[in-house]
Amino acid sequence: xxxxxxxxxxxxxxxPPISWLMATALARPQLISLAAGFTDNASLxxxxxxxxxxxxxxxARIGQAALQxxxxxxxxxxxxxxxxxxxALDGRPAAPRAYSPDxxxxxxxxxxxxxxxxxxxxxxxxxxxxEDPSYFVFLGILQSHGVRARGIRMQQDGLDLTRLGAxxxxxxxxxELRRVKMLYLISYYQNPTGRTTSFEKKAGALKLLRRxxxxxxxxxxxxxxxxxxxxRFQGEDVKSALAIKGYSDRVIYAGTYSKPFATGTRVxxxxxxxxxxxxxxRIKGNHDFxxxxxxQQLLAHALSSGLYDKHLVAxxxxxxxxxxxxxxxxxxxxxxxVECWEPDGGLYFWARLPQRLPSDSASKxxxxxxxxxxxxxxxxxxYANDPTRRKPNHEMRISYGGATEANLRKGIARLGAxxxxxxxx
Amino acid sequence: xxxxxxxxxxxxxxxPPISWLMATALARPQLISLAAGFTDNASLxxxxxxxxxxxxxxxARIGQAALQxxxxxxxxxxxxxxxxxxxALDGRPAAPRAYSPDxxxxxxxxxxxxxxxxxxxxxxxxxxxxEDPSYFVFLGILQSHGVRARGIRMQQDGLDLTRLGAxxxxxxxxxELRRVKMLYLISYYQNPTGRTTSFEKKAGALKLLRRxxxxxxxxxxxxxxxxxxxxRFQGEDVKSALAIKGYSDRVIYAGTYSKPFATGTRVxxxxxxxxxxxxxxRIKGNHDFxxxxxxQQLLAHALSSGLYDKHLVAxxxxxxxxxxxxxxxxxxxxxxxVECWEPDGGLYFWARLPQRLPSDSASKxxxxxxxxxxxxxxxxxxYANDPTRRKPNHEMRISYGGATEANLRKGIARLGAxxxxxxxx
Numbered sequence: 001x002x003x004x005x006x007x008x009x010x011x012x013x014x015x016p017p018i019s020w021l022m023a024t025a026l027a028r029p030q031l032i033s034l035a036a037g038f039t040d041n042a043s044l045x046x047x048x049x050x051x052x053x054x055x056x057x058x059x060a061r062i063g064q065a066a067l068q069x070x071x072x073x074x075x076x077x078x079x080x081x082x083x084x085x086x087x088a089l090d091g092r093p094a095a096p097r098a099y100s101p102d103x104x105x106x107x108x109x110x111x112x113x114x115x116x117x118x119x120x121x122x123x124x125x126x127x128x129x130x131e132d133p134s135y136f137v138f139l140g141i142l143q144s145h146g147v148r149a150r151g152i153r154m155q156q157d158g159l160d161l162t163r164l165g166a167x168x169x170x171x172x173x174x175x176e177l178r179r180v181k182m183l184y185l186i187s188y189y190q191n192p193t194g195r196t197t198s199f200e201k202k203a204g205a206l207k208l209l210r211r212x213x214x215x216x217x218x219x220x221x222x223x224x225x226x227x228x229x230x231x232r233f234q235g236e237d238v239k240s241a242l243a244i245k246g247y248s249d250r251v252i253y254a255g256t257y258s259k260p261f262a263t264g265t266r267v268x269x270x271x272x273x274x275x276x277x278x279x280x281x282r283i284k285g286n287h288d289f290x291x292x293x294x295x296q297q298l299l300a301h302a303l304s305s306g307l308y309d310k311h312l313v314a315x316x317x318x319x320x321x322x323x324x325x326x327x328x329x330x331x332x333x334x335x336x337x338v339e340c341w342e343p344d345g346g347l348y349f350w351a352r353l354p355q356r357l358p359s360d361s362a363s364k365x366x367x368x369x370x371x372x373x374x375x376x377x378x379x380x381x382x383y384a385n386d387p388t389r390r391k392p393n394h395e396m397r398i399s400y401g402g403a404t405e406a407n408l409r410k411g412i413a414r415l416g417a418x419x420x421x422x423x424x425x
Numbered sequence: 426x427x428x429x430x431x432x433x434x435x436x437x438x439x440x441p442p443i444s445w446l447m448a449t450a451l452a453r454p455q456l457i458s459l460a461a462g463f464t465d466n467a468s469l470x471x472x473x474x475x476x477x478x479x480x481x482x483x484x485a486r487i488g489q490a491a492l493q494x495x496x497x498x499x500x501x502x503x504x505x506x507x508x509x510x511x512x513a514l515d516g517r518p519a520a521p522r523a524y525s526p527d528x529x530x531x532x533x534x535x536x537x538x539x540x541x542x543x544x545x546x547x548x549x550x551x552x553x554x555x556e557d558p559s560y561f562v563f564l565g566i567l568q569s570h571g572v573r574a575r576g577i578r579m580q581q582d583g584l585d586l587t588r589l590g591a592x593x594x595x596x597x598x599x600x601e602l603r604r605v606k607m608l609y610l611i612s613y614y615q616n617p618t619g620r621t622t623s624f625e626k627k628a629g630a631l632k633l634l635r636r637x638x639x640x641x642x643x644x645x646x647x648x649x650x651x652x653x654x655x656x657r658f659q660g661e662d663v664k665s666a667l668a669i670k671g672y673s674d675r676v677i678y679a680g681t682y683s684k685p686f687a688t689g690t691r692v693x694x695x696x697x698x699x700x701x702x703x704x705x706x707r708i709k710g711n712h713d714f715x716x717x718x719x720x721q722q723l724l725a726h727a728l729s730s731g732l733y734d735k736h737l738v739a740x741x742x743x744x745x746x747x748x749x750x751x752x753x754x755x756x757x758x759x760x761x762x763v764e765c766w767e768p769d770g771g772l773y774f775w776a777r778l779p780q781r782l783p784s785d786s787a788s789k790x791x792x793x794x795x796x797x798x799x800x801x802x803x804x805x806x807x808y809a810n811d812p813t814r815r816k817p818n819h820e821m822r823i824s825y826g827g828a829t830e831a832n833l834r835k836g837i838a839r840l841g842a843x844x845x846x847x848x849x850x
Contacts (some may be wrong), residue, residue: 003642003643005644006545006546007545007546007547008548009544009548009708010545010546010708013707013708014707015707015710016707016711019497019706038493044492044493046482046489046492049488050478050479053479053482054479057471063474063475064467067469067471067474067687067689068466068469068689069463069683069688069689071447072441108712109714111713111714112712115712115713119434120435121430121432122432123432123433123434137711137714140711144707144711216428217428218430219430221430258494262492263492263494264490264491264492264493264717264719265719266715266717275430275431279431279438282439282441282569283434283435285443285565286540286565286566287533287540288534288536288540289441289443289534289536292533292689292720293691294474294689294690295720
């Protein structure tokens with residue numbers, strides 16, 4: 001048998017690095033995982049969810065509706081409440097049309113939203129611009145679809161716009177601009193660096209993209225992934241790209257309730273222009289013709305009852321404390337040669353070792369850490385396969401999401417000892 | 426702007442016919458829909474689900490686990506219980522390996538399973554063999570992926586194997602056999618015809634497929650969709666293709682808890698050979714890296730507590746009664762020239778009008794029915810775009826799932842009047 005039974009997509013799709021890390025964690029119960037992007041177990045709103053579900057399922061009429069199929073776009077009330085919530089977060093800008101529930105689809109986590117956008121817009125050989133580094137599961141989606149990623153260097157306040165301009169110009173010159181479909185930004189407390197993109201940078205990126213649309217021959221979208229947005233514990237909220245006047249037909253916004261509320265429900269959403277929405281809804285019709293109605297009712301009731309907002313206050317306090325614990329531990333245990341980027345929200349610190357010290361899974365640092373039962377995400381996994389630059393290999397994503405405070409201290413102490421040890425040699 | 430911003434998939438994906446039917450139903454609140462594949466509202470286990478969730482969320486430990494991320498393959502307990510349940514349904518055959526939970530993935534309805542299988546196996550231009558007629562949402566998935574469907578005529582007990590052999594032989598002669606990836610069967614109370622495939626026919630189909638594998642150059646899979654299996658209210662259960670000795674590495678089985686238990690939870694599953702599973706799990710990692718853990722816990726507890734089995738008894742009784750109501754109404758109101766296929770389970774009757782009477786959405790029958798506020802699924806929507814045969818256009822799928830008994834009677838009376846009227850002219 002010589003012919004392939006698997007499709008090209010099937011053959012291209014690689015094992016996600018996350019699977020291997022998760023399997024490693026499961027196989028070593030003693031392990032302290034600073035790798036997983038899990039939320040804090042003790043913070044999960046068990047009582048709130050129980051109460052809400054009891055209410056929903058306490059009425060035969062509401063309960064039956066929740067246990068029946070819904071629509072492909074998702075529950076109207078949840079879309080309305082989510083749109084209103086986003087509009088308020090953005091400070092109620094003058095153009096409310098961008099926040100219309102009619103532009104929204106409810107998805108299985110924001111992950112499904114990212115997947116469907118890629119399906120809707122990208123053919124094999126197309127190009128997506130991403131932050132350098134970026135979210136590794138999204139990079140996996142691109143790779144699976146045969147889409148090429150171009151990494152754009154980051155600065156303290158997000159994307160390096162000069163670099164974005166240079167990459168667009170180079171693509172225009174090489175005649176490849178028509179293969180570019182979108183720029184993907186994790187704009188709040190970025191996964192993996194913890195950095196937040198300023199409002200000015202979002203506007204600057206949109207302006208740049210528009211300048212190249214004529215040469216591209218089609219719209220160039222900004223996909224803004226706001227997954228961590230509501231996990232802010234210090235600093236000011238930044239408005240989303242939806243609030244940028246005159247550009248709402250170029251912005252695709254992905255959000256989720258997995259991070260700020262009940263992770264295991266996996267309810268996400270997307271807001272997007274009509275052409276994209278029409279296509280995404282058709283694709284969603286084929287994926288599953290609508291997300292679980294019960295979970296959507298749960299989220300709608302969490303929002304309308306005020307429990308969601310209340311929970312968020314407690315959650316932010318909790319993550320603020322865990323981030324403080326990690327910061328203190330890093331200060332105490334990490335060598336001064338290691339540069340640690342501190343977030344204002346989200347779940348991640350980003351540590352940059354001296355360039356001579358590799359951090360990938362085959363490296364001494366990683367292996368010694370594993371031997372001491374502590375796990376981090378090697379930074380190289382977060383870089384796209386972009387042949388135009390070398391993949392950095394001296395960074396680590398360290399999460400304070402899943403581990404307890406005691407384990408954060410212990411884990412960082414172990415990691416620090418490994419780093420001191422490796423730097424001495 | 427001349428270049429396309431949408432992908433080929435994005436441009437290919439059509440509005441699902443189901444959306445239009447649903448929108449029509451929503452726009453006319455007076456309408457009696459015999460079209461929707463909804464389950465019976467009053468049958469939904471509202472109290473059972475409330476009790477189970479109260480238990481799960483009553484313990485901080487179990488509750489937190491349920492509200493945290495799970496694994497991509499799905500909850501181990503749910504996979505174990507589901508595998509055991511299937512094994513028992515199949516009469517505990519001698520080869521239990523086919524039912525191993527390690528061969529299983531939990532999905533968002535069985536729909537996601539069908540989607541991922543298509544992604545894993547099919548490139549544009551590939552061929553999938555389907556029943557004629559078949560499940561229209563699956564036909565939409567194929568069309569979206571540029572996959573060609575070949576329809577195989579059905580008989581009383583499933584696929585016409587002679588026809589299957591002839592199609593395989595013709596494809597071999599035309600050199601297209603290597604584009605064939607799978608045969609898709611809705612083997613229990615088929616959507617749309619209500620027909621059940623006999624065990625002998627499943628075995629015969631597998632044998633035939635194997636005979637052509639050498640010429641294909643790769644495995645030819647049988648995808649068995651058992652979505653309606655447990656909604657049996659008369660006749661004997663038929664063993665699944667998993668029970669056929671020596672063929673488990675060629676069978677992909679898709680199942681769901683949406684139909685037999687709590688529809689709005691959308692928990693489905695698939696069992697498949699290792700090569701396919703590995704690929705599907707990687708794809709699932711990109712789709713959503715795992716279905717809602719809370720819903721999986723719910724189903725696991727429903728199974729382990731016995732509530733699932735208990736609910737099924739009541740559910741079957743209910744559908745048996747609704748099917749009887751519909752049968753009596755059809756007998757009373759439909760012209761004798763209309764042939765009605767009566768199911769032993771599931772949700773659908775299939776009515777075949779005289780060939781001269783078209784039933785598509787532009788037809789007199791459909792339009793008159795709509796004017797009388799009654800909706801059915803035109804049979805032509807259930808036929809693949811197979812250029813090798815003419816699409817039949819004189820059938821209707823009539824569901825007793827969603828409507829109340831009173832509305833079943835009223836709806837069939839109205840439809841019958843329309844048919845009498847159209848036949849007179």
